[in-house]
Amino acid sequence: EAGVAQSPRYKIIEKRQSVAFWCNPISGHATLYWYQQILGQGPKLLIQFQNNGVVDDSQLPKDRFSAERLKGVDSTLKIQPAKLEDSAVYLCASLPRLKRPQETQYFGPGTRLLVL
Amino acid sequence: ELKVEQNPLFLSMQEGKNYTIYCNYSTTSDRLYWYRQDPGKSLESLFVLLSNGAVKQEGRLMASLDTKARLSTLHITAAVHDLSATYFCAVGIILIQGAQKLVFGQGTRLTINP
Incomplete structure (x- = not known):
């Protein structure tokens, strides 16, 4: 079984x-x-989805962060x-x-993000 | 706001010794998860504890949960170098919709020296 895929790595x-x-969950x-x-x-x-609906985004800084899960x-x-x-691992x-x-x-x- | 506190945050120990990592949390929950994270890697699930008095063991690691004390412990027996990693506990919180979210502790960085 393939694992959770993320890109980019850095x-x-x-x-x-x-x-x-980008994230591709386990099938x-x-x-x-x-x-x-x-x-x-x-x-x-930051955010939790159930299928394509948001379950919890209470800790997402919505002024600058957004997320979607189409389909x-x-x-x-x-x-x-x-x-x-925002420098962190996501x-x-x-x-x-x-x-x-x-x-x-x-x-x-x-994904390891570095903001300079 | 739920707080999850681990103690100690840093632990350096010798091979062959025993030690315990503590995880205290501030709200009622009977769901506690332990994860391991190696440097530069993602999180790997170790244990799932779902009731008061639950005890799980895998090799040299044993985890327990006391929901009344809001305390979980991760005990290391006769440590070996391969167990060097950062260990996180996470408390499961039920959301209104019936879903669950995890709130993580700060992590305990464990270094085992030969």
Whole structure:
């Protein structure tokens, strides 16, 4: 079974530029998560999708971050414009079914963003 | 706001020794997850604990959950170098829609020296 795929793996941009990240979850996984992991900290949930609907985006900085999951499969996360404090690893995770706590999230390799 | 605190944040130990990582959380939950992260890598699931008194063991690692104390522990027995990594606990929180979100601790960076 293929894992969660993310691209690009690394991205360097200047502040005020825009950037987009892509995630392809494990086939058949209905739930998709985007996390931000700042160096030395634990992952922080930005947004959670169930199929193509948003379940929780309470911690997404909506003035600059946006995310979509068209057709309930792939997802993109965009930052526009980027700030220095957005430098982090952006992790995508997926889950087979929404209401089965015994199942664990599967994480992708992450996209490492550096904003200069 | 839910807080998940791990202790210690940094741990350096010798091979063959035993040690425990603690995970305290500030709200009621009976769902606790442990993950491992190697440098530059993503997160790998270790344990899922879903009830008070739950105990899971895999090799030299054993995790337990006390929901009344809002405490989970990850115990390392006779540590070996391969266990060097950062360990995260995460608390499962049920959303209104019945979905679950995870709130992670800060992580414990474990270094095991020969």
